[in-house]
Amino acid sequence: MKKIVAALAACLVASAVQAEDYPAETVTIVVPYSAGGVTDSYARMIQPALQERWGQTVIVENKPGSGSMVGAMDVARADPDGTRILMTAYGVISNEVLMPDIPFDLADLSPVYMLGRGSNMLIMRPDYPMDDITDIVAWAKEHPGELKLASSGVGASPHIAAELLANVAGFDFLHIPYQGSAPSRLDVIAGRVDGMMDGISSVAYVESGDIKAIALAAEERHPSLPDVPTFKEKGIDFVFGTIFGFYVPKDTPQEVQDEIFAALDAALHVPETEALLNKQGMDTTRRTQAEFQEIVAKELDQLKELVAKGRLTPQ
Amino acid sequence: MSTILDNAMLGLGVAFQPYNLAFCFLGVFLGTILGVIPGIGVLVSISLLFPITFHVEPVAALVLLAGIYYGTTYGGSTSAILLNVPGTPSSAVACLDGHPMAQKGRAATALFMTTVASFFGGSVGIIMLMGFSPVIAASAVQFGSAEYFALMVLGLIAASTIASGSMLKGIAMVLIGILMGLVGSDVYTGTLRFTFGQMALFEGISIIALAMGIFGVTEVIHSVLNIKKAGEANHDLSFRAMLPTRQEMRDSWMPMIRGSMIGSFFGALPGTGGLIAAYMSYATEKRVGKTETFGKGAIQGVTGPESANNAADQTAFIPTLTLGIPGSPTMAIILGVLIIHGIEPGPMVVVNQPDLFWGLVMSFWVGNLMLLILNIPMVGLWVRLLRIPFHLMYPAILMFIVMGVLTTYNDEIQVWVVLICGAFGYLLRYLGMQAAPLILGFVLGPMMEEHFRRTLLLNGGDFTAFAGSAISQVCLGVSALLLVYGLFVTYRTRLRTVQAQRSVSSRNSQV
Numbered sequence: 013m014k015k016i017v018a019a020l021a022a023c024l025v026a027s028a029v030q031a032e033d034y035p036a037e038t039v040t041i042v043v044p045y046s047a048g049g050v051t052d053s054y055a056r057m058i059q060p061a062l063q064e065r066w067g068q069t070v071i072v073e074n075k076p077g078s079g080s081m082v083g084a085m086d087v088a089r090a091d092p093d094g095t096r097i098l099m100t101a102y103g104v105i106s107n108e109v110l111m112p113d114i115p116f117d118l119a120d121l122s123p124v125y126m127l128g129r130g131s132n133m134l135i136m137r138p139d140y141p142m143d144d145i146t147d148i149v150a151w152a153k154e155h156p157g158e159l160k161l162a163s164s165g166v167g168a169s170p171h172i173a174a175e176l177l178a179n180v181a182g183f184d185f186l187h188i189p190y191q192g193s194a195p196s197r198l199d200v201i202a203g204r205v206d207g208m209m210d211g212i213s214s215v216a217y218v219e220s221g222d223i224k225a226i227a228l229a230a231e232e233r234h235p236s237l238p239d240v241p242t243f244k245e246k247g248i249d250f251v252f253g254t255i256f257g258f259y260v261p262k263d264t265p266q267e268v269q270d271e272i273f274a275a276l277d278a279a280l281h282v283p284e285t286e287a288l289l290n291k292q293g294m295d296t297t298r299r300t301q302a303e304f305q306e307i308v309a310k311e312l313d314q315l316k317e318l319v320a321k322g323r324l325t326p327q
Numbered sequence: 328m329s330t331i332l333d334n335a336m337l338g339l340g341v342a343f344q345p346y347n348l349a350f351c352f353l354g355v356f357l358g359t360i361l362g363v364i365p366g367i368g369v370l371v372s373i374s375l376l377f378p379i380t381f382h383v384e385p386v387a388a389l390v391l392l393a394g395i396y397y398g399t400t401y402g403g404s405t406s407a408i409l410l411n412v413p414g415t416p417s418s419a420v421a422c423l424d425g426h427p428m429a430q431k432g433r434a435a436t437a438l439f440m441t442t443v444a445s446f447f448g449g450s451v452g453i454i455m456l457m458g459f460s461p462v463i464a465a466s467a468v469q470f471g472s473a474e475y476f477a478l479m480v481l482g483l484i485a486a487s488t489i490a491s492g493s494m495l496k497g498i499a500m501v502l503i504g505i506l507m508g509l510v511g512s513d514v515y516t517g518t519l520r521f522t523f524g525q526m527a528l529f530e531g532i533s534i535i536a537l538a539m540g541i542f543g544v545t546e547v548i549h550s551v552l553n554i555k556k557a558g559e560a561n562h563d564l565s566f567r568a569m570l571p572t573r574q575e576m577r578d579s580w581m582p583m584i585r586g587s588m589i590g591s592f593f594g595a596l597p598g599t600g601g602l603i604a605a606y607m608s609y610a611t612e613k614r615v616g617k618t619e620t621f622g623k624g625a626i627q628g629v630t631g632p633e634s635a636n637n638a639a640d641q642t643a644f645i646p647t648l649t650l651g652i653p654g655s656p657t658m659a660i661i662l663g664v665l666i667i668h669g670i671e672p673g674p675m676v677v678v679n680q681p682d683l684f685w686g687l688v689m690s691f692w693v694g695n696l697m698l699l700i701l702n703i704p705m706v707g708l709w710v711r712l713l714r715i716p717f718h719l720m721y722p723a724i725l726m727f728i729v730m731g732v733l734t735t736y737n738d739e740i741q742v743w744v745v746l747i748c749g750a751f752g753y754l755l756r757y758l759g760m761q762a763a764p765l766i767l768g769f770v771l772g773p774m775m776e777e778h779f780r781r782t783l784l785l786n787g788g789d790f791t792a793f794a795g796s797a798i799s800q801v802c803l804g805v806s807a808l809l810l811v812y813g814l815f816v817t818y819r820t821r822l823r824t825v826q827a828q829r830s831v832s833s834r835n836s837q838v
Contacts (some may be wrong), residue, residue: 016397047374053667055799056381074374078529082738110517114526139564160345160785166517189515191777194659195597199648202468213666216651216673277616288669289753 034268035092038069041258043260044083047075052080054127054289055099061279079103079167079287081114086258086266090121090265094272097124102169102254105308110167110316112325118312121259124269125276126304128294130253131230133174133240135214135223136207137200141281145227145246152183159185162196169254170196173209173229176314177243180250187195196221209252215260229253234293253295255311257304273301334685341386341686342693346534350383355694358398359701363406363709363725365543366731368535369399370417374650375662375734384682387670392661397449397640397691400601401698404633405709409434411546412724415827416538417601417636419766423489424621424628431624435569436712440626441633442702444583448634448696451587452594456688459678463642464649464767470596472781473793477802478596479775482603484806485637486610487813497764500755505775507532514777515784527740531654535604535735536744537769539728541762544749547721549756550616571707575626582612582631587638587690594639597646597654601636602837632676641691648684649677660766833836 040060043052055072063070067228075083078243080103090096097119098104108118111323138281142148152159163171166189178185187207190196198215201222209229215236217223225240233242258276260269280286281298289296299307318324341347351602362373375551380388403418421441428437452509455463470478487497510521511531522528571579586608591606607666617629646652651672653659662672670680677684712720734742752762786792 046370046656047377048663050666052377053663056378072378073737077738078526078734080527081529106335113524166512166515185785188781190516190781191822192659198597198650198652199471202471204471213671214673216671216675220674222674292666293668301559325516327512327519 018209019153020200026142030205033270035066035068037095038071039066039094040071040073040096042083042087042096042105043072043074043227044076044080044086044098045074045318047074051099051101051256052157055286057288058279062275065278066318067273078114079107079111081107081111081116082207084121085114085116086257088116088261090261092261092265092267094260094264096261097272099127099260100259101256102172104259105255105311106169106172106315109319118308120262122264122269123257123259123304124301125273125310126299126307127256127258127276127280128296129255129291131212131228131234131293132170132209132252132254133212133214133228133237133293134177134207134226135200135210135218136226137203138207138221138223139203140224142265143224143226145241145243145248148226149183149248152178152181152185155182157186159183160188160205160207161185161313162188162190162199162205164193164196165191170209171209172315172318172324173252175318176252177209177229177250178283178324179249179318179321181248211254215293230293230295236291253293255307256294257308275277286312335457335689336818337682338685338689341682342390342689346384347387347390347690348693350387351394351690351694352506352697354391354394355398355401355697356701358395358400358608359402359538359698359705361395361447362399362414362418363403364731365406365412365414366411366535366539366728367734368403368731369396369815370429370535370657370660371731371735372399372658377660377663378396380664380720381667383665385670386686388668389661389683389687390694391665392664393644393687394575394656394694396661397637397755398698400636401442401702404445404629407440408437408629409713410720411708413538415533416603416766418425419538419602419763420605420632420636421507421629421751422542423609423763424625427622427624428626428629429713434713435706436571436575437626437629437698438449438706438709439569439703440571440575440579442543442631442699442706444579444586444630444633445637445702446695446699447583448587448590448637448699449641449691451584451634452591452638453688453691455591455595455638455642455697456645456691460649462647463645467595467597467646467650467652469796471796472778472785473731473795474798474802475598476775476778476782476793476829477799477806478599479771479778479807481608481802481809483767483771483775484809484813485614486606489606489610489764489767493759496760500764501768504770505772507537507765508769508772509776514779525740527738527744531773532744532748532769533736534766534770534795536732536741537748538766538802539732540745540748541752541755541765543724543728544745545756545762547725547753548749550717550721562779569703578618578626579630582627583609583634584617585611585615585708586634587630590638591642593635594642595645595656597652600643600655601639602766602770604635604639606763608632644687647672647686651676652672673766703759705760 043055045051057072059072075086082103084098087096087098134186139171152323161174196208198202216291218225228234228240228242229250230242231251286296319326347596361367399415403414407413407418408429409423411422411426413419413422425437433647510528512529513518514560589608593599609628612627612631615622619627621628633723642652643658648656653662665672729742732745782792795805
């Protein structure tokens with residue numbers, strides 16, 4: 013009975029919102045992280061273009077908490093009329109698998125637009141004896157649990173990246189979690205851990221010689237690091253990066269979702285914006301909504317596999 | 328030396344551009360105001376104003392946000408002294424002796440001296456930043472988990488005397504603080520601890536909610552119940568009343584110098600900062616100070632910690648700008664400005680962007696000077712706040728606390744956390760327990776645990792790793808000495824009391 017009422021209510025709301033007069037009121041982009049973070053900066057970067065296109069006020073609202081779950085839940089429970097849009101990173105996908113007990117279901121959200129995919133690279137301490145990923149993997153296989161890889165936290169994307177790499181290449185490492193990427197990076201620089209999976213933003217430390225970049229978890233080499241090979245070149249089928257995307261409540265009318273898609277696509281595929289994103293290591297290949305949904309589903313499967321193999325433990 | 332002068336001149340040129348000057352003033356002015364208002368701390372202020380930085384030059388944006396950052400520390404002690412409600416968590420220490428001074432009618436002097444101490448601490452911090460950044464950054468890298476752990480042990484032991492009154496109650500409060508700090512997900516496994524299934528507690532109890540509850544709300548409840556006692560002190564608002572006595576001035580120099588050194592050290596270490604620095608300075612003053620008045624309005628208890636947290640504010644920029652390693656969430660936001668303007672934070676910023684680095688550093692001088700000039704005439708105005716009738720004042724404080732928490736978390740559950748912390752704080756106060764050691768345990772406890780476990784993890788469970796470097800050996804050695812000394816002092820006083828009692832009783836028996 014409840015479901016029928018809910019479905020009826022959804023139909024009513026849906027018919028009330030017409031795509032041609034969307035948005036009829038202020039649109040809020042909910043960022044489940046604090047102001048000043050990467051995700052927040054991307055949301056604010058596109059806010060003016062959306063405002064101009066829609067002729068409505070567009071607000072970026074930061075709703076941090078519980079590893080991005082507070083903001084995700086907020087949008088999942090909002091009216092499905094496209095006035096509250098979630099812009100988030102990898103947490104919304106990984107927490108679905110890693111935190112099954114929280115009162116949030118990724119299925120309550122509809123993935124609309126994929127801004128892009130960040131790239132990760134394996135960085136090692138400056139005095140690490142090996143430079144080639146093949147040698148490192150061989151050594152790690154011979155010495156299971158001895159390679160010390162740091163991460164910005166349990167279940168954070170650098171941790172997942174390291175586990176995925178270990179899974180693909182077939183070795184075990186010692187995971188050393190930190191609270192945030194800054195302190196973990198500092199311990200790589202100081203040589204207290206062997207290395208970590210890090211975003212392309214650590215390129216500044218590669219240039220200054222404070223760390224060594226070993227390999228890139230992307231399809232292609234990055235222009236800022238022309239000498240650093242990809243894992244694929246070295247025969248390891250490993251591509252990983254956090255996924256920045258926009259989500260709306262699942263019952264949002266498709267016409268509204270299409271308009272949001274079109275507006276975001278127009279706002280982001282401006283040469284300067286794309287160049288800036290690419291410089292930060294973001295792969296901004298255009299993807300349809302269906303492709304984005306497929307990517308999310310694929311990520312979920314990958315994570316479930318890691319859980320099944322005991323590499324990740326859900327809470 | 329000449330290069331520093333050249334760089335300073337380059338920086339001054341940048342800092343004195345009218346545009347940057349205006350942003351500097353705006354920053355420190357807003358910072359002071361927002362710092363005074365309880366609940367609206369530095370992180371909120373900076374987050375609220377962050378979007379502005381998309382539209383201005385990176386130097387101006389950094390100058391603005393940095394101005395807010397150290398401006399709130401100047402302002403934060405004001406409400407701590409006047410109302411016993413710290414404006415920011417790091418000014419909680421200012422309650423300990425600043426508020427008793429205000430109760431004695433010396434609020435104006437306390438405020439004047441905090442401004443002077445803040446300026447002094449800030450200046451020392453900037454000198455460290457200008458002259459020794461590369462050296463300090465290099466030594467900050469030397470601090471690994473083992474070293475941090477040893478330092479935290481030293482900190483807890485040194486600060487065990489911070490509470491006035493019963494030692495046992497002080498230790499109990501530190502332990503309760505540590506327990507409260509453990510709420511949330513375990514750093515190493517992600518296991519949720521003591522959250523009772525509440526999502527609001529997944530990331531732990533926030534320091535802002537705790538400090539605002541346990542100091543702010545508690546104070547409001549306490550004052551409502553003791554309304555008759557309030558407002559007894561008469562406040563002289565003349566400039567002369569503001570000036571410290573010669574003795575107070577003499578008593579303040581050394582605490583200010585020591586405080587600045589302690590602050591510069593903790594500020595430069597990523598992960599620690601103004602709050603820990605202020606506590607350590609207070610603990611130091613209490614040990615070396617030759618006065619019995621700590622907790623009852625000792626000027627040393629105000630000037631030391633105040634210079635410490637302001638010095639820490641400035642040196643916090645050392646790891647942030649020279650290594651690209653932000654030591655706190657606030658510093659991470661400031662680094663965000665660089666990223667948005669396409670400057671990759673890291674070791675090359677100082678080299679590649681000298682005008683940005685030195686312009687910012689020199690703007691700190693300008694900002695601190697502005698704060699000094701801005702704050703001294705404001706003292707009279709702030710003290711006048713005390714004349715606001717309490718039936719208006721306390722609801723306003725509660726309103727600001729709720730606003731502050733809402734703007735930080737944008738989640739009404741956190742308001743409940745504040746209220747529960749407030750009720751708990753009142754219970755503690757009723758039992759004669761002090762909140763200051765609790766905050767220290769809350770901050771240091773989880774850090775100790777994190778570094779303890781990481782040291783063992785990195786070294787395969789080898790306990791000798793804790794004393795593996797000179798830094799940790801010194802810290803642990805000093806801790807041991809302090810412990811032995813503390814036990815010795817306790818034993819000696821007890822022995823003397825026993826002897827005194829014996830001699831009294833034997834005299835009595837003779838009679």
